[in-house]
Amino acid sequence: MAIKLDYVVRETGSNLRRNITLTLASIVTVMVSLALFGVALLLRQGVDNATQRWEGGIEFVIFMNAEASEAQLNAVASDLDSSPEVGRVTFFDKDQAFEEFKDLFEGTPEIIETVSPADLPPSFRVVPVDTDAQAVEQLASRFERSAGVREVVSAQETIRNIESLTDVASVIVLIGSMFLLVAAAALIFNTIRMAMFARRREIEVMKLVGATNWFIRVPFMVEGLIQGLVGALLAVGAVFGANNLLERFLSRRSSLQLLESFVVASSDVWRTSFLLVVIGAVVGTVGSAIAVSRFLDV
Amino acid sequence: MIKLENVTKAYKGEVLALHEASCEIGKGEFVFLVGPSGSGKSTFIRLLNKEEQPDKGRIFVAGKDIGELSSWKVPFLRRNIGCIFQDFKLLPTKTVAQNVAFALEVIGRPKHVVKNQVPAILELVGLSKKMNNLPHELSGGEQQRVSIARAFVNRPLILLADEPTGNLDPATSVGIMRLLDRINRTGTTVVMATHDRGIVDTMRRRVVELDRGVIVRDQARGVYE
Numbered sequence: 320m321a322i323k324l325d326y327v328v329r330e331t332g333s334n335l336r337r338n339i340t341l342t343l344a345s346i347v348t349v350m351v352s353l354a355l356f357g358v359a360l361l362l363r364q365g366v367d368n369a370t371q372r373w374e375g376g377i378e379f380v381i382f383m384n385a386e387a388s389e390a391q392l393n394a395v396a397s398d399l400d401s402s403p404e405v406g407r408v409t410f411f412d413k414d415q416a417f418e419e420f421k422d423l424f425e426g427t428p429e430i431i432e433t434v435s436p437a438d439l440p441p442s443f444r445v446v447p448v449d450t451d452a453q454a455v456e457q458l459a460s461r462f463e464r465s466a467g468v469r470e471v472v473s474a475q476e477t478i479r480n481i482e483s484l485t486d487v488a489s490v491i492v493l494i495g496s497m498f499l500l501v502a503a504a505a506l507i508f509n510t511i512r513m514a515m516f517a518r519r520r521e522i523e524v525m526k527l528v529g530a531t532n533w534f535i536r537v538p539f540m541v542e543g544l545i546q547g548l549v550g551a552l553l554a555v556g557a558v559f560g561a562n563n564l565l566e567r568f569l570s571r572r573s574s575l576q577l578l579e580s581f582v583v584a585s586s587d588v589w590r591t592s593f594l595l596v597v598i599g600a601v602v603g604t605v606g607s608a609i610a611v612s613r614f615l616d617v
Numbered sequence: 618m619i620k621l622e623n624v625t626k627a628y629k630g631e632v633l634a635l636h637e638a639s640c641e642i643g644k645g646e647f648v649f650l651v652g653p654s655g656s657g658k659s660t661f662i663r664l665l666n667k668e669e670q671p672d673k674g675r676i677f678v679a680g681k682d683i684g685e686l687s688s689w690k691v692p693f694l695r696r697n698i699g700c701i702f703q704d705f706k707l708l709p710t711k712t713v714a715q716n717v718a719f720a721l722e723v724i725g726r727p728k729h730v731v732k733n734q735v736p737a738i739l740e741l742v743g744l745s746k747k748m749n750n751l752p753h754e755l756s757g758g759e760q761q762r763v764s765i766a767r768a769f770v771n772r773p774l775i776l777l778a779d780e781p782t783g784n785l786d787p788a789t790s791v792g793i794m795r796l797l798d799r800i801n802r803t804g805t806t807v808v809m810a811t812h813d814r815g816i817v818d819t820m821r822r823r824v825v826e827l828d829r830g831v832i833v834r835d836q837a838r839g840v841y842e
Contacts, residue, residue: 326722520708521719527666527706528771529695530723532688 547603
């Protein structure tokens with residue numbers, strides 16, 4: 320009772336051709352919605368990566384020289400401990416710095432290989448009592464001239480702004496893409512309904528001579544699946560394209576500040592792509608399955 | 618082969634299509650269902666291949682209670698039942714041979730079976746020369762022959778015919794009846810709903826008469842009235 324592959328291919332192919340405009344509409348809708356969805360996810364991921372060290376209220380980081388002596392470290396540490404303006408301090412030694420570095424670049428092992436813990440600066444992450452911008456600035460600048468300090472980097476207004484802005488933006492884009500996905504499912508549903516209407520005589524004869532329900536259903540469901548999948552694959556292409564453009568743009572602008580740049584690991588891109596393909600397939604199959612069960616009456 | 622036990626069927630808001638109908642049809646019989654329009658002939662036929670469900674009563678086909686049949690098994694029931702209609706139900710974009718082959722392909726018969734069976738059955742119905750014609754290029758009688766070929770190509774146990782000569786002139790109808798008679802002689806049970814007095818009176822087969830859903834007459838070697 321196997322359903323023959325060549326039969327399914329032939330029927331699905333002719334259905335897709337017959338309704339070419341509707342098919343294209345469905346595919347484009349799936350593509351646009353999933354591309355938006357994917358870009359929003361990656362944007363979030365990128366901003367998370369770029370602002371990772373500013374989580375939990377940390378307002379500035381004192382980076383020591385990689386070769387700073389024990390005495391210099393202790394001096395800065397006790398200075399911090401004795402300052403009443405400092406609320407909490409976390410010390411990151413070289414190994415922890417390396418862990419963080421690996422996290423940031425987990426998708427690009429080539430970069431991790433060029434670095435060892437010894438190359439990385441230990442650092443103090445400071446949570447001040449008063450988070451007012453000016454107070455933070457003042458406190459941070461006190462440590463800039465201490466012995467063994469390489470630089471003091473503070474979470475400026477801009478980083479906070481970027482964080483909240485991307486949060487809002489990505490939520491809006493995600494919601495928009497959800498609506499588009501629903502539209503895509505509805506379009507696929509309609510395409511399948513049209514395809515079934517065009518073939519109603521054949522379906523009637525098939526039922527009459529005893530074709531099984533699955534035999535009748537499968538070509539239509541495959542048709543929906545293909546629309547979802549093709550749309551998803553185009554969306555993956557768009558996401559990769561967008562990511563490439565972004566990387567090129569960033570590497571021109573901020574090649575020096577590697578650690579601080581906006582990085583999306585290629586593993587993130589792959590994971591997102593996989594998710595998009597799965598969603599596309601699900602939307603296509605669900606859309607066509609509903610149409611088939613509603614209008615086939617088998 | 619076919620047994621109805623007190624079968625009742627009503628459509629929404631309408632009079633009964635069948636009322637407490639009981640009837641038994643043996644293997645290899647040829648039965649005419651007669652009666653005026655709306656007397657329940659078509660419902661009788663549609664109940665047999667489970668296009669409709671009875672409201673009450675039981676229906677047995679080939680020894681099985683088809684009311685107990687789960688829906689996924691219905692296609693397998695229909696493989697044992699050929700159907701022909703007044704309006705032929707041929708696919709207009711397929712040739713004669715493709716129309717017949719379609720019936721075998723969609724129940725998963727292998728290619729070599731299709732290749733052997735289709736010419737053989739077209740020979741039987743006398744359409745070998747028109748294999749590659751499209752349905753609209755054929756006369757009504759020829760189209761009905763194609764539909765008979767499609768219904769019989771799978772060698773079903775039962776052939777159901779709903780007014781098969783309703784659209785044909787008397788001379789052509791005789792040819793169709795000869796063909797159905799030949800099929801009946803191979804051991805296939807034939808149940809035919811008809812209005813055609815002439816056919817019923819010349820064939821002299823079993824006649825079951827329906828009137829407003831009630832079986833009012835069941836007569837061996839009967840006539841139309």
